[in-house]
Amino acid sequence: MQLGILYGISVGTGDPELITVKGLRILQAADIVTFPQGINNKPGVAQKIISQWLQPQQTTVPLYFPYVRDQNILESAWQKAAAIVWQYLQQGNNVAFACEGDVSFYSTFTYLAATLTKLHPEVVIETVPGVCSPTAAASELQMPLTVSNERLIILPAIYTVAELETALDLAEVVVLLKVSSVYKQVWQILQKRGLLESSWVVEKATCSDRKIYHNLQYHPHLQLSYFSLLLIRVLKTAL
Numbered sequence: 001m002q003l004g005i006l007y008g009i010s011v012g013t014g015d016p017e018l019i020t021v022k023g024l025r026i027l028q029a030a031d032i033v034t035f036p037q038g039i040n041n042k043p044g045v046a047q048k049i050i051s052q053w054l055q056p057q058q059t060t061v062p063l064y065f066p067y068v069r070d071q072n073i074l075e076s077a078w079q080k081a082a083a084i085v086w087q088y089l090q091q092g093n094n095v096a097f098a099c100e101g102d103v104s105f106y107s108t109f110t111y112l113a114a115t116l117t118k119l120h121p122e123v124v125i126e127t128v129p130g131v132c133s134p135t136a137a138a139s140e141l142q143m144p145l146t147v148s149n150e151r152l153i154i155l156p157a158i159y160t161v162a163e164l165e166t167a168l169d170l171a172e173v174v175v176l177l178k179v180s181s182v183y184k185q186v187w188q189i190l191q192k193r194g195l196l197e198s199s200w201v202v203e204k205a206t207c208s209d210r211k212i213y214h215n216l217q218y219h220p221h222l223q224l225s226y227f228s229l230l231l232i233r234v235l236k237t238a239l
């Protein structure tokens, strides 16, 4: 039997219409649709985004990816997920993995794909690009992410003060992902540098319950969800 194909599909950051035409076509044609399992028995973010696009005959398979840093726990989860996906591929089913945002931008899919390739080098994997959170946030803010020769630095997480200071020295635009747990420390650095007025927080960009915080000097304490990012314009470029 011919092996099925595993597709990593970018489904965008919240608004279901942000999936590409190609992503939607492949998603709806897949026999099996997988996505990261939600927490506390709630649907996951990618699952919610694609729910309106799913077809009655499709089988949905949530995959468990724990939110931990322990490498052993993570690898064991990737292997279990890979084994589940492989079972379907071996039976000739095409499997679509729905990825929040863009599939190549800090995505769990990368680990799943790497684990599968290591275990089964014959596996066929294709990805479909899409909208990632920095571009979605810029759109929510009604501003370009970058213009002209501006340099952009994206810090993915757990940045040290020194890392952030270096980024602010080097780039005109700095985007901080996973900012919720370090917001207070970041706020202090931005205050010291006089950058609070040219910084924005976008929470749940393109979702129906998205929030935007302008002028952060009035927001020293924000309780943010995991799906939040902070965008800093270090130099004001004339637009």
Ligand SMILES: C[S@@+](CC[C@H](N)C(=O)[O-])C[C@H]1O[C@@H](n2cnc3c(N)ncnc32)[C@H](O)[C@@H]1O
Binding pocket: 013, 014, 100, 101, 102, 103, 105, 106, 107, 131, 132, 133, 134, 136, 137, 176, 177, 178, 179, 202, 203, 204, 205, 206, 207, 226, 227, 228, 229
């Ligand atoms: C593991 S990364 C995943 C990035 C995702 N693949 C993408 O393309 O944006 C998770 C971080 O991305 C950012 N993020 C993802 N979706 C977001 C959204 N809708 N609004 C704001 N930030 C978001 C947050 O900073 C979050 O902590």
